[in-house]
Amino acid sequence: MDNDFFDRVYDICRRIPQGRVTTYGAIARAAGAPRGARMVGWAMNKSGSITPAVPAHRVLNRNGMLSGKHAFATPRTMQQLLEAEGIEVKDDRVTDFEKLFWDPMKLSEF
DNA sequence: ACTTTGACTATAA
């Protein structure tokens, strides 16, 4: 694949089912950069400038916390989007995060 | 070209 790491990240993010969430580490690992979790976040930040836009609100940190809420239109946007998908958010953290966690590699199934 | 920062993660105290 000639796609850049960022493009691969975007592709994975678009594959996240609605009502599910994943972590930067999982995406980075699926993209071939297990140590590039921060780059995933950087790519997400750029997601507002790409097309089609990716559901960055479904990407959380390893703790299931809404680490990137401040990058949206308003810090509240991310939580609202998650709640709109049936995800319960409490104190900037997704409840039952482990239950809603979606592994991109599990779907790709090498 | 060099320094600083960042939507992270893991380990140590």
Add this chain to the structure above:
DNA sequence: GTTATAGCCAAAG
């Protein structure tokens, strides 16, 4: 349990 520090890699200043 939380807080601090280090490792990581790429983009922005």
